Amino acid sequence: MPNPSKAKGTAWESLIVGYLREHHNPDARRNVQMGAKDIGDIDGYYLHATEAKAEKSITLSDYIAQANREAVHAGQPFGCAVVKRRMKGVADGYVVRDVATDVRLMNRLRDMEAALKSVAPAAFRLIDAQHREAA
Structure with missing residues (x-):
């Protein structure tokens, strides 16, 4: 069975x-x-x-x-x-x-967004707008 x-x-x-x-x-x-x-x-x-x-x-x-x-x-x-x-x-x-994992994930996201924003601000704005839809 x-x-x-x-x-x-x-x-x-x-x-x-x-x-x-x-x-x-x-x-x-x-x-x-x-x-x-x-x-x-x-x-x-x-x-x-x-x-x-x-x-x-x-x-x-x-x-x-x-x-x-x-x-x-x-x-x-x-x-x-x-x-x-x-x-x-x-x-x-x-x-x-867990919170420790989530904080590491958010830190990575923050750092990657800052890097993209500094080298390709137009691309950052486009991607940011695509992902800002309300929950």
Whole structure:
């Protein structure tokens, strides 16, 4: 008899990959599990090792510890968990990381934006305008 929890997790991973392919990276894909050196469930979320979680009981500390460990294995600077929100689709799920990881990500974004703005201000303004749509 198939494992329903595994099937639910696989379905969630597949939905995330579909969303990433449409909105972020057409090359996103599910990873093959690597055991002790696992590199996350999904490849293709820029700069991240991604853990997909679709569980009734949410344990954020476990998810983040796992994502951060797998980011090291994957050679990615950031780890995150994409947690399913009950009765909602992928766009309403949660991307979760610890504050230290988020601050490192925001510092990188800030520094990269400052660099682009200094060497190509017109390109910066164009990209900035494209990404300022309201949530």
